[in-house]
């Protein structure tokens with residue numbers, strides 16, 4: 001009889017994300033292009049800061065180049081951690097935090113196996129990443145585990161039914177060159193939208209986790225999903 005612990009075997013086998021990993025040139029290309037949307041990260045950081053106090057402990061799941069966590073760190077004396085599966089992004093984010101003279105603890109790891117103790121974070125944010133996770137319920141369960149009681153998780157992501165014209169108009173506002181704009185629109189339509197969820201699918205995923213408080217607000221291109229422990 002097979003005595004292998006399948007959950008451990010699965011954990012080792014799973015790469016944690018759908019599609020290709022964001023390493024090396026892909027990570028640098030993404031960091032360069034999203035730097036042009038710094039205003040959005042700043043605005044998002046200000047909105048999150050309204051829910052925090054000076055002692056708050058915050059986790060950004062999948063921060064990529066780290067822009068949101070870094071903008072948040074500029075706004076208060078929070079204790080901020082960032083967990084991303086990409087080694088390249090962790091390096092880029094650490095460099096950017098150092099250049100901005102802020103302290104954020106960027107670590108490499110998989111959201112489905114968060115390397116932090118239970119009940120430690122007041123707030124978790126995850127932006128433009130949830131659709132990429134290969135184990136979305138594992139991710140939600142881990143967010144629940146590491147959140148403090150009464151803590152909030154905010155997931156911001158694309159909707160599968162986001163209209164192409166809305167996405168194209170958004171990409172046109174970023175100020176990318178012709179080629180980067182073409183690749184970005186193509187990536188949204190042929191990769192990201194296909195992975196993205198609909199509102200009722202998110203409700204279904206959350207129902208498989210211990211989260212009892214869920215609110216989903218649809219935005220022109222995406223969803224803001226608020227979960228409370």
Ligand SMILES: C[S@@+](CC[C@H](N)C(=O)[O-])C[C@H]1O[C@@H](n2cnc3c(N)ncnc32)[C@H](O)[C@@H]1O
Nearest residue numbers: 016017062063064084085086110111127128129
């Ligand atoms: C499109 S980027 C978004 C980055 C950033 N949040 C933003 O708003 O620009 C998706 C991120 O998810 C990360 N990622 C994908 N699967 C992950 C996993 N299982 N655990 C942690 N991070 C993951 C990728 O490495 C990448 O940084």
